[in-house]
Amino acid sequence: MTAATSPQIKAQIQEIQEIAIALAIKDFAPAIITEEFVRQNKIVNADWKLNQAPVEHHDRAQLAFDNNVTIVAQKSGIAFIERISNKDAQLQSLSVAEK
16 A cells, blocks of 8 residues: 555545444354343343344344444344444444454
């Protein structure tokens, strides 16, 4: 990267509104992704609150938290989505995906 392109790249990064980490998993069982499971296994912090009722079915699951992180699971895999509220936000979805 040259100094001439650096401001362009920085401007593009500031426009990002959401980041997602998707994992394709063969024969994944999305029903295991429940609020209880992610809390007991310390996948999310204990102080995170859901901002809507969880979707927990045998073929799909969705947990949306008030800190802009959403976990979406389906038979083909799982996605960790984070809405970015400002350019200085500390991304949390990466640590959730790692766990």
